[in-house]
Amino acid sequence: MVEKILICGGTGCISAGSRALKEEIEKVVAEKELPYQIIFTGCRGLCEKGPLVTIEPEGWFYCNVKPRHVIRLIETLEEGKPYERLLYKNPNTKERSLTNKDIDFYRKQKRVVLKHCGYIDPEEIKDYLAIGGYQSLKIVLDMETTTVIEEVKKSGLRGRGGGGFPTGLKWEFTAKSPGKDKYIICNADEGDPGAFMDSGVLEGNPHRVVEGMLIAGYAVGASNGIIYVRAEYPLAVRRFKIAIKQAAVNGFLGNHILDTDFSFDITIKEGAGAFVCGEETALIESVEGNRGMPRPRPPFPATQGLWDKPTNINNVETLANVPLIFEMGSEEYAKIGTASSKGTKVFALTGKVKNTGLVEVPMGITMKEIIFDIGGGIRRDKAFKAVQIGGPSGGCLPSSQLDLPIDYGSLLEVGAMMGSGGLVVMDEDTCMVEVSRFFLDFSQTESCGKCTPCREGCTRMLEILERIVEGHGKKGDIELLESMAKSIKDSSLCGLGQSAPNPVLSTLRYFRGEYVAHIEHKTCPAGACANLTGDAILNGKR
Amino acid sequence: MTVKAKDIIPEQHSQAVNELLSKYQGTSPGALIPVLQKTQDIIGYLPKDAMIRIADTLNTSLSKVYGVATFYSQFHIKPRGKHIIRVCQGTACHVLGSDKVMNGFKQHLNTTPGETTEDGEFTLESVACIGACALAPVIVVDEKSHGKMSAENIGRLLDGYKNQSTDNLGETTHGIGDVVNEAQNK
Numbered sequence: 001m002v003e004k005i006l007i008c009g010g011t012g013c014i015s016a017g018s019r020a021l022k023e024e025i026e027k028v029v030a031e032k033e034l035p036y037q038i039i040f041t042g043c044r045g046l047c048e049k050g051p052l053v054t055i056e057p058e059g060w061f062y063c064n065v066k067p068r069h070v071i072r073l074i075e076t077l078e079e080g081k082p083y084e085r086l087l088y089k090n091p092n093t094k095e096r097s098l099t100n101k102d103i104d105f106y107r108k109q110k111r112v113v114l115k116h117c118g119y120i121d122p123e124e125i126k127d128y129l130a131i132g133g134y135q136s137l138k139i140v141l142d143m144e145t146t147t148v149i150e151e152v153k154k155s156g157l158r159g160r161g162g163g164g165f166p167t168g169l170k171w172e173f174t175a176k177s178p179g180k181d182k183y184i185i186c187n188a189d190e191g192d193p194g195a196f197m198d199s200g201v202l203e204g205n206p207h208r209v210v211e212g213m214l215i216a217g218y219a220v221g222a223s224n225g226i227i228y229v230r231a232e233y234p235l236a237v238r239r240f241k242i243a244i245k246q247a248a249v250n251g252f253l254g255n256h257i258l259d260t261d262f263s264f265d266i267t268i269k270e271g272a273g274a275f276v277c278g279e280e281t282a283l284i285e286s287v288e289g290n291r292g293m294p295r296p297r298p299p300f301p302a303t304q305g306l307w308d309k310p311t312n313i314n315n316v317e318t319l320a321n322v323p324l325i326f327e328m329g330s331e332e333y334a335k336i337g338t339a340s341s342k343g344t345k346v347f348a349l350t351g352k353v354k355n356t357g358l359v360e361v362p363m364g365i366t367m368k369e370i371i372f373d374i375g376g377g378i379r380r381d382k383a384f385k386a387v388q389i390g391g392p393s394g395g396c397l398p399s400s401q402l403d404l405p406i407d408y409g410s411l412l413e414v415g416a417m418m419g420s421g422g423l424v425v426m427d428e429d430t431c432m433v434e435v436s437r438f439f440l441d442f443s444q445t446e447s448c449g450k451c452t453p454c455r456e457g458c459t460r461m462l463e464i465l466e467r468i469v470e471g472h473g474k475k476g477d478i479e480l481l482e483s484m485a486k487s488i489k490d491s492s493l494c495g496l497g498q499s500a501p502n503p504v505l506s507t508l509r510y511f512r513g514e515y516v517a518h519i520e521h522k523t524c525p526a527g528a529c530a531n532l533t534g535d536a537i538l539n540g541k542r
Numbered sequence: 543m544t545v546k547a548k549d550i551i552p553e554q555h556s557q558a559v560n561e562l563l564s565k566y567q568g569t570s571p572g573a574l575i576p577v578l579q580k581t582q583d584i585i586g587y588l589p590k591d592a593m594i595r596i597a598d599t600l601n602t603s604l605s606k607v608y609g610v611a612t613f614y615s616q617f618h619i620k621p622r623g624k625h626i627i628r629v630c631q632g633t634a635c636h637v638l639g640s641d642k643v644m645n646g647f648k649q650h651l652n653t654t655p656g657e658t659t660e661d662g663e664f665t666l667e668s669v670a671c672i673g674a675c676a677l678a679p680v681i682v683v684d685e686k687s688h689g690k691m692s693a694e695n696i697g698r699l700l701d702g703y704k705n706q707s708t709d710n711l712g713e714t715t716h717g718i719g720d721v722v723n724e725a726q727n728k
Contacts, residue, residue: 014687
């Protein structure tokens with residue numbers, strides 16, 4: 001069997017130097033005229049330990065690989081043994097793991113959407129075909145469109161962009177809308193700061209998303225597909241461009257796909273730096289060449305979307321799940337997860353946790369397992385304080401909620417939400433008032449300005465929070481924040497405004513004491529706010 | 543009435559801009575954002591003249607073009623520096639100290655986010671999130687990202703770019719991130 005050297009080429013590892021590493025490996029392998037295959041893959045997951053290199057078929061998993069390690073790496077490979085010092089070392093037991101199978105970070109994950117990320121060359125369709133790529137499309141093209149939609153409904157797949165709307169139902173709305181000009185839009189805007197799930201999928205296995213879009217197009221009766229990718233993801237854009245070219249050459253895009261009456265084309269639109277364009281109707285406005293300002297709904301995109309035609313918009317991860325449903329069957333798929341949240345969720349685990357990176361877990365796993373088993377616990381063994389889930393639209397979960405199973409419904413009940421998958425872990429040194437100020441600052445900057453509640457409301461809420469962290473909080477500020485939050489949530493035009501107050505409400509719910517300390521005692525219990533003194537007594541009380 | 547230098551399409555880019563706009567003559571209004579992106583790729587920013595020409599090309603108004611150009615953070619209507627430094631202000635980067643990195647850059651460059659240094663070398667910007675969160679705090683200089691950035695390493699990074707000797711910085715954290723990484727693992 002051919003020896004393969006898989007070098008992680010996800011954005012994270014590239015930022016850690018994997019391009020230079022790849023060049024060095026290619027140079028040494030060429031000089032020695034060795035018959036090794038070198039593959040630059042997508043994200044392998046454990047970004048903390050990058051650049052990552054995996055040797056197949058042995059599965060040897062190497063961490064923090066630098067160009068200076070390359071000569072010995074190749075020598076040991078020639079000798080048929082692993083390069084010990086590059087193997088992953090468990091920080092607690094100090095034992096080395098040969099493969100990633102016995103690394104805690106990977107053990108509790110269920111990598112099905114990300115299964116091939118890090119193993120295949122995302123720029124080679126033949127790699128995708130070799131793992132069964134486009135087989136689901138073949139199965140689907142033999143089915144009635146209504147049956148395809150039923151299967152997706154039975155699977156229980158819900159939107160992974162944050163809304164959690166049942167995907168099958170969404171497709172059904174668009175399918176039932178009259179008209180023969182329909183659109184499938186893949187929302188790859190991924191604007192939540194701290195989120196890189198979609199980028200991981202697009203960089204690691206773009207054909208999966210192409211296949212998902214094709215199946216969606218067939219099901220709803222659309223022949224035009226658009227993927228809207230944020231400008232800050234040049235690697236994802238590049239790999240997706242290559243994927244659509246290859247798919248077209250191989251007959252998976254264009255007219256009469258696989259000798260059927262189904263035709264479908266995909267074009268790429270790049271975003272221009274506006275978080276609000278992750279909102280469906282703002283995204284549509286942007287594609288139409290306008291300022292990205294949301295539209296009132298109804299009418300919904302399913303009936304009147306892009307250029308007023310029926311449009312189905314799905315998130316990258318949602319579409320990447322679709323071929324899987326037809327590969328496994330909807331019944332098998334529905335066995336994963338909980339009663340109301342089927343399947344897996346990809347999370348970007350970052351912040352003050354030891355193992356940062358891209359993880360995929362079955363719905364129903366607890367936050368504790370994600371942070372402590374997979375994440376390895378808090379850096380420098382500090383105390384866990386909270387985990388932010390759902391980005392600027394979401395909320396934080398304190399230690400009292402660590403046993404919560406991850407599920408769309410259960411998260412809403414505790415004042416948080418699934419969101420797109422960003423999980424930022426915070427420790428005892430993080431000031432939760434400052435965190436809510438940070439998120440509101442973000443939302444206020446990104447507010448499109450169209451509706452008064454969001455434009456004016458977020459600005460006023462931000463002013464109050466800024467006063468508080470600077471030590472000028474006043475009695476009544478908390479009550480004012482709460483009442484403004486309710487008004488803004490109730491009356492904003494779109495999801496940005498409707499969810500912008502969430503981080504404030506959530507931190508007030510679980511960390512009200514910190515607000516009180518800032519306002520009444522002019523102290524910051526975490527010791528983070530520069531103008532306020534830290535307070536050891538309050539620290540102990542937490 | 544004086545026309546400011548930043549308002550005209552620089553001579554060296556005229557031909558490329560003409561060629562680009564001739565391809566888009568009379569096309570759908572949906573092309574506005576891609577045209578603005580491609581024009582900015584050529585010139586480096588969007589002078590007023592370019593926006594007037596684009597409005598003509600797509601048969602729309604200058605106010606529409608200006609409205610779109612000023613809505614999206616990717617577009618710039620002022621000239622920029624030779625190197626663009628983007629400091630990520632995403633959540634993970636924030637939690638891991640990106641404000642210290644930004645303050646460090648403000649001091650070293652004696653400029654503020656959105657502005658360019660007097661010598662025209664560097665433009666400093668903040669960006670919401672580039673998706674390399676596991677290596678926070680992250681900065682991007684031109685197309686290269688540098689993970690695990692710290693205020694202490696800014697001087698060395700800037701020297702590297704000024705002297706065009708970025709091989710040791712590359713897209714790696716050679717020295718920069720490694721130093722921080724090693725310190726954190728102690």
